[in-house]
Amino acid sequence: MEVQKTSAKRNITAATRTPELMEELVTEILVRLPVKSLRRFESVCKAWRSTISDPVFIRAHLRRSASNWEQNPCFIINPHTMEQVIREEECWAFSSHLCFYQWQLRPQHGTSSCENNNVATFLHAKDFDGEFNSLAYFKHCDGLVFAPTDTRLYVFNPATRESITLPDGYLNSLRVGGQGCCYCAGLGLDPGTGKYKVVQAFYRSVDPDTNMWTDMGMEVFTIAGDDGGVWREIASNPPYPVVRSQTAVTVNGFLFWRIAKHHQERSRAILHLSLEQEEFGITRLPDSLDPSLDVFILDVLCGRDLCLTACTSVTVLTIWTLPVVKEGLINSQWVRRYSIEVMGPWHTMSLPPFSDGIILWAGDTVCCYDLATSELGILCELHRMRYEEAPKWKNLFSFNFNPFTESLVRITS
Numbered sequence: 001m002e003v004q005k006t007s008a009k010r011n012i013t014a015a016t017r018t019p020e021l022m023e024e025l026v027t028e029i030l031v032r033l034p035v036k037s038l039r040r041f042e043s044v045c046k047a048w049r050s051t052i053s054d055p056v057f058i059r060a061h062l063r064r065s066a067s068n069w070e071q072n073p074c075f076i077i078n079p080h081t082m083e084q085v086i087r088e089e090e091c092w093a094f095s096s097h098l099c100f101y102q103w104q105l106r107p108q109h110g111t112s113s114c115e116n117n118n119v120a121t122f123l124h125a126k127d128f129d130g131e132f133n134s135l136a137y138f139k140h141c142d143g144l145v146f147a148p149t150d151t152r153l154y155v156f157n158p159a160t161r162e163s164i165t166l167p168d169g170y171l172n173s174l175r176v177g178g179q180g181c182c183y184c185a186g187l188g189l190d191p192g193t194g195k196y197k198v199v200q201a202f203y204r205s206v207d208p209d210t211n212m213w214t215d216m217g218m219e220v221f222t223i224a225g226d227d228g229g230v231w232r233e234i235a236s237n238p239p240y241p242v243v244r245s246q247t248a249v250t251v252n253g254f255l256f257w258r259i260a261k262h263h264q265e266r267s268r269a270i271l272h273l274s275l276e277q278e279e280f281g282i283t284r285l286p287d288s289l290d291p292s293l294d295v296f297i298l299d300v301l302c303g304r305d306l307c308l309t310a311c312t313s314v315t316v317l318t319i320w321t322l323p324v325v326k327e328g329l330i331n332s333q334w335v336r337r338y339s340i341e342v343m344g345p346w347h348t349m350s351l352p353p354f355s356d357g358i359i360l361w362a363g364d365t366v367c368c369y370d371l372a373t374s375e376l377g378i379l380c381e382l383h384r385m386r387y388e389e390a391p392k393w394k395n396l397f398s399f400n401f402n403p404f405t406e407s408l409v410r411i412t413s
Contacts, residue, residue: 027051031061035143035159035406055194058408062142065405066303070354073105075366076145076158076404077120077382078138082395093133094397098147099125100158101387102404103380105355117380122388123158131165136183137247138400142303143407144196146187148247153185153198155223159406169219169231172202182216186248186255191326192276196223196411199234199255199273201242216241220278224413238280240267248273249298251306251324256283256298270298272329286320286334299348303405308334309348317342319351319358340369342376349403361401 030038030051038061042049051057081095101120132149139146147154153166172182185200197220204215216238219231242257249256255273259282268291269282289296289310296310306322318339322332337351338358349366350359358369364382369375382399 062407075103077101078400080398082397096128120387124161139247140402141250183245188250190275191253251300307348
């Protein structure tokens with residue numbers, strides 16, 4: 001009798017554990033799927049919808065996507081066309097129809113293989129019916145694309161096809177425009193709250209002697225936050241004003257901007273903002289960077305390293321990286337990674353071991369620098385690519401090109 005009771009008890013225990021095991025197994029399968037499939041599976045049943053919309057699952061899926069990127073880098077492309085608005089005066093404006101395409105970097109055999117990398121997959125498109133005339137650099141953060149324009153700030157999740165238009169700032173109304181308007185903004189994650197924040201700068205005063213805007217402040221907007229969707233002023237001020245028109249680079253809860261040129265010689269640094277503490281600081285430039293060089297490009301690598309690229313001579317491009325951890329920047333040191341014989345300024349998109357060589361982008365060209373042969377080969381020419389579901393573009397003018405990690409991150413309440 002005792003044996004029978006024990007056996008029955010084991011069966012009951014196994015039966016009660018089965019649903020938990022099944023749920024864990026389903027979650028483990030779902031977290032490996034692309035966003036497009038997950039969006040479709042949300043309608044299968046309430047349990048799956050609950051799992052897929054859970055913030056814990058969304059972060060786990062994002063981590064998986066980031067890990068996949070390290071094995072198979074992919075990028076997001078935004079082609080921009082021009083529209084002639086006043087033919088007699090030759091006045092031009094950017095089209096307000098925004099498109100998003102995903103491009104997968106394939107393994108290379110040799111440095112040049114345009115034929116194998118010339119297809120971009122359609123993700124999302126939206127028309128804004130003339131809301132803006134010009135565009136700034138777009139930036140990527142956790143599957144979100146931040147799109148600043150001359151009149152509005154937009155945030156997209158191209159994978160889920162969600163988008164939001166931010167309300168006008170209280171202290172820097174882009175739609176008013178004028179000399180005092182500042183086109184300096186950024187998007188990043190506040191690791192303390194798990195919320196995404198948009199920050200934009202504004203000017204407080206102008207120097208009467210130089211007629212240059214000097215004192216600067218910043219205001220912040222929390223996406224899908226609990227504050228009713230309003231801008232609020234950051235209590236502290238940046239120690240130096242930043243370049244008037246630029247989009248911040250975001251790394252591990254920090255935003256980085258280049259400091260205005262008339263302050264650069266004195267500061268020899270870049271400005272950073274902690275999105276969790278909402279406090280400013282300065283990050284010194286690499287000691288090995290020539291002080292006379294005030295032109296450099298900032299990028300982010302794999303979401304965790306700040307990258308600085310500068311032309312250190314007419315024919316040499318030098319790349320530094322700075323590890324950025326959530327705890328802060330106190331112990332971080334610049335590392336000089338590569339000096340390669342390449343002319344002209346380039347954005348650094350990826351470094352070994354996450355790619356076969358150094359992936360560089362400038363204008364409409366994406367290249368790979370082969371460290372073994374010291375050759376620069378073209379991976380793709382953006383204006384020659386085949387874009388899925390693309391209209392017949394007229395006056396194709398420029399491109400935004402960023403590393404891309406698809407995600408389920410929500411930007412609407």
